[in-house]
Amino acid sequence: MQHYATNHYNPLPSVGWQSEEWYKVVDNCGEVMTNIQMNEVFTSWNNYNGSNWMAPLDAYGFANLKWEAGAASWLLKDIMYEIQWAGKSPQPMVIGTNGYSEQPQDVMTRHFQKWRAGSAYNGGPSGIPSGTGSVAGNDAVATGVFVGSNNHTHYLDHGRHN
Amino acid sequence: MTKRNITLTAQSRVMLSCVVATFASYSVSYAESSPLQRLCNDSEKIIIADVVNADTTGGQRQATLKIARVLKGDLKPGANIKVSYTPEDRASGAPVFAQERGVFFLGAEESGVTQTIAPPTGGLGWRAAYLPASQSRLPRNMSAQTDILTKVIGELAARIEEAPRDNYAIDRFRSVVSPSDSHLVQELSREWANSADPQLVSTGLGLLIAGGDSDALVRVLAELPTLAKVPSDGIVGPLGNFKGTDERSISALGQIATSSIAPLSWRKWATYSLYVTHQRTALAYLDKLLDDSDQFIASTAVAGFSAYVTGMRVSGAPASTGPTLSEVLSRRDVSSFPKNVDAETKRFIHFGRFRDEGDAATHVAYWHRWYAMWKETSGQ
Numbered sequence: 081m082q083h084y085a086t087n088h089y090n091p092l093p094s095v096g097w098q099s100e101e102w103y104k105v106v107d108n109c110g111e112v113m114t115n116i117q118m119n120e121v122f123t124s125w126n127n128y129n130g131s132n133w134m135a136p137l138d139a140y141g142f143a144n145l146k147w148e149a150g151a152a153s154w155l156l157k158d159i160m161y162e163i164q165w166a167g168k169s170p171q172p173m174v175i176g177t178n179g180y181s182e183q184p185q186d187v188m189t190r191h192f193q194k195w196r197a198g199s200a201y202n203g204g205p206s207g208i209p210s211g212t213g214s215v216a217g218n219d220a221v222a223t224g225v226f227v228g229s230n231n232h233t234h235y236l237d238h239g240r241h242n
Numbered sequence: 243m244t245k246r247n248i249t250l251t252a253q254s255r256v257m258l259s260c261v262v263a264t265f266a267s268y269s270v271s272y273a274e275s276s277p278l279q280r281l282c283n284d285s286e287k288i289i290i291a292d293v294v295n296a297d298t299t300g301g302q303r304q305a306t307l308k309i310a311r312v313l314k315g316d317l318k319p320g321a322n323i324k325v326s327y328t329p330e331d332r333a334s335g336a337p338v339f340a341q342e343r344g345v346f347f348l349g350a351e352e353s354g355v356t357q358t359i360a361p362p363t364g365g366l367g368w369r370a371a372y373l374p375a376s377q378s379r380l381p382r383n384m385s386a387q388t389d390i391l392t393k394v395i396g397e398l399a400a401r402i403e404e405a406p407r408d409n410y411a412i413d414r415f416r417s418v419v420s421p422s423d424s425h426l427v428q429e430l431s432r433e434w435a436n437s438a439d440p441q442l443v444s445t446g447l448g449l450l451i452a453g454g455d456s457d458a459l460v461r462v463l464a465e466l467p468t469l470a471k472v473p474s475d476g477i478v479g480p481l482g483n484f485k486g487t488d489e490r491s492i493s494a495l496g497q498i499a500t501s502s503i504a505p506l507s508w509r510k511w512a513t514y515s516l517y518v519t520h521q522r523t524a525l526a527y528l529d530k531l532l533d534d535s536d537q538f539i540a541s542t543a544v545a546g547f548s549a550y551v552t553g554m555r556v557s558g559a560p561a562s563t564g565p566t567l568s569e570v571l572s573r574r575d576v577s578s579f580p581k582n583v584d585a586e587t588k589r590f591i592h593f594g595r596f597r598d599e600g601d602a603a604t605h606v607a608y609w610h611r612w613y614a615m616w617k618e619t620s621g622q
Contacts, residue, residue, distance in 0.1 A: 082538055084507060085478055089410040091366060092342060098366055098410075104482075106538075109593040110517070110545045112482075147277045147362040149420040150452045151479030157364040 081195055081228040082106050084155060088238050090175045096163035097175040099239035103156040105145065105197055105227070114154050118142040118195060119202035119224055121217030122232070125191035132169050133162065133188045133234060135216065142200060160232065160239030162188075170236070178237035191232040193241075196224030276420040277362050282391050285347040285359055287315030290375050290397055292343050294322060296368055302328050304355060305368070307346065313393045315348070323348075327358045327371040344372030345397050363417040373418065374411035376400035392424040399430050406439050409474040416445065416476060421453030428453070435461075440472045448476030451484060456491040459484065463494045470505050482511025487519050495519075496527030499539070506536060513539045517546035522620075525550065529613045532606045540602060541595050547609045548591040551583050587612065 084102040091098040105113040119142065125135045145154035162172035170188075178186060196202075203218030230241040282288065289309050296305035304326050309319050317323065325348065347359040358371045365371075381396030388396075398419065401411045421427050427449060434446030435458065447469070450458035462469055462477055469477060484495065498504050499512035513531055516524040524546060531543035583591075590609065596602035 082510065084482075084511070085475055087409060087413055087474060089413075092410075100364075106594075108595065110542060110595070111593075112514075144362075146364040146417065148417050148479050149277060150416045150448050150476065150483075152420070152452070152483045153479070159364065159366050161366055 081156070081197070083241075084151075086240065088175050088180075091161055091163055094163040095174060096161065096172040097238050098159065098161040099175075100160070101158045101241045102148075103158070104151075104153060105156060112153055113197075115145055116154075116197055117144065117200040117224070118156050118197050118227075119200050119217070119222060120158070121194045121196075121202050121219045121222050122191045123194060123219050125189060127189050128187045129185055130169070131188040132167075133172075135189070135191065158241070160234065162234055162239070173237040176237055178235070180235075180238050182233075182235055182240070182242075186236045187233060188236060189234045192229065193232045194219060194222075194229045195227050196222055197227045199224035276418075276423050278394065278418040278420070278423055279391055281347050281359065281361060281418070282314070282394060284349070285314060286350065287317055287348040287356070288313040288390065288394065289315070289317055289323070289346050289348065290343065291323070291346055293368070302326055303368075305371075310343065311397075313345075313397070314390050323356060324354060325356050325358050325371075327360070327368070329367045329370055342369070343375045343377050345375045345394055346372045361414070361418055363414050365414075369410075373398055373414050374401045374408065376404045379404040389424070392426050395419055395424050395426050395430075399426070402442070402445070406441050409441075412441065412445055412474045412476070416448065416479065419449075421449055440468055441474060444469050444472045444474070444476040446476075448480045451477070451480035454484070454486055456486045456488055456494070459486070459491055459494045463497055466498065466501065466504060470503065470508065475505075475507075478505070478507050478511055481508055482514050484515045485519060487521050489523050492516070492519065492521050492523045492527075496524060500527055500530050509534075510536065510538055510542075513542045513546070517542045517549055520546055520549040522550070525613060525616070529610065532609055537595065537602070540606060541592075544590075544605045544609055545593045547612065548593060551587055551612075552591060 082104050084104050087100045087102065089098040089100070105116050105118070107113055122135065127133060142156055142158075146157045147153075148155050162168075164171045172188075199222075201223045202216075203221040203223075233240055233242055289307070290311040290313070291307035291309050294306040294308050297303040304324060307323050307325055309317055309321050309323060311319055325346065347361065349357040349359050351357075360370050361373050363370075363373070375397045379400040381393065381400045384393055384396055398411070398415045401408065402415055405411065419427055421431065431446045431449035431453070434442040435450055437443060437446070443465075447458045447462055451462070459481075462481075481495075481498070484491065486492075495512045495515050499509050499516060501509065504512075513528075513534075516527060516531075528543045528546040531539050531546075534540045534543070590605055590612075592605050596605065
């Protein structure tokens with residue numbers, strides 16, 4: 081799993097941010113793979129700085145990679161977003177308006193995430209996690225070849241894998 | 243007989259390591275036609291439309307669209323149409339974006355509801371169902387004789403020209419539009435590459451590089467400090483898929499790969515292109531990249547030397563089933579290595595990531611030695 085690009089968008093017309101981390105999947109011989117299934121499991125998550133932001137709503141399998149014509153290649157596009165909702169505290173900012181700050185005081189949620197290739201099955205459960213402290217997917221039964229892990233961090237004005 | 247058995251064993255081991263990592267992949271070939279071409283062909287109707295309302299819950303959702311223009315099919319501008327879509331993020335409460343104009347690709351109609359065909363780009367909620375179109379700008383130079391693919395590209399381009407800061411529209415344009423799709427892509431690429439807007443320049447140069455233009459690659463090197471900072475990076479994709487083998491191209495790729503100011507992603511994928519094209523002029527850069535602190539770059543540099551000495555063919559379009567897959571896998575068939583590759587060198591031929599740090603150090607040291615000797619004997 082090789083990082084390819086980070087893209088930040090304004091989730092118009094909603095107010096907030098949307099960030100996408102794009103990856104290519106490379107086989108053990110260094111060849112870029114074309115159309116493979118992937119899945120993600122969140123094994124832990126935490127809120128910081130008094131935020132009540134929810135855990136990621138989705139930890140479903142990625143049934144197929146997405147096409148990138150310029151690269152003539154398939155990409156895994158992982159989408160993160162926060163949009164303003166009544167009751168959310170603090171309210172997420174419009175993309176980039178906090179200068180893409182990644183200072184400790186700007187971290188709202190951080191989740192540990194594992195990736196597997198070759199299967200879209202992450203062990204469930206499907207649907208919305210029950211809130212902060214729950215897990216999405218089941219690391220014990222998720223199928224596929226483990227290919228990487230990262231922190232999935234939601235900042236005030238953007239998201240990032242780090 | 244014994245010799246044959248030994249050969250097959252080694253061959254099987256090498257191939258198996260690739261096959262294990264590639265199961266379930268290489269199942270679809272898109273090499274024959276571009277994704278946008280396929281999307282246009284597969285759609286019964288193509289419209290430019292605004293959403294009137296849309297469901298926010300449930301797996302399969304419905305929306306009502308007001309048709310602005312019709313690119314394919316017998317629908318009427320100004321009419322409403324009910325469509326269904328399946329968002330990728332199926333969780334209840336995922337946002338519905340209801341105010342953007344889009345290009346919608348439509349399939350069969352059933353009980354008054356027409357299924358949308360999602361572009362292969364991904365997206366958040368409702369946005370995954372269409373590609374962004376312009377609210378106010380009409381596509382340029384279209385006529386009744388213009389082919390549908392060009393019309394769609396014109397609609398997508400109009401959105402970018404209307405809002406050059408709309409990274410989302412730009413990224414989706416780049417995701418589906420290939421240089422070979424239409425003469426319009428060539429026109430737009432050159433125009434954008436020479437515009438005053440760095441974002442458009444990045445997109446234009448990226449499209450030119452994707453079409454094999456080595457001048458555009460050289461220009462990226464010259465304007466690297468500016469282009470590396472644009473929010474929507476049009477360069478990294480084409481950089482990793484460049485197949486040009488002329489000296490200027492290899493030199494530009496090499497300088498980008500070894501640059502101290504290029505983004506890591508550019509350096510990674512420029513190195514990948516150096517590996518894939520494996521020209522002798524790339525060896526000096528690969529030698530430097532062997533010591534890179536990024537393991538992907540270092541291992542790809544080793545693969546570059548390995549590809550060079552084995553004379554493996556330059557990679558083409560994404561691998562698919564059939565002969566192309568066989569070719570990809572047989573690159574690691576040790577029995578196919580040229581006879582003039584000596585036994586010691588064969589031991590250090592390596593593709594893919596290293597087992598551990600020791601494995602990395604051994605291979606890096608060998609290829610440094612090999613390159614020094616090659617330089618001496620070849621007079622380079």
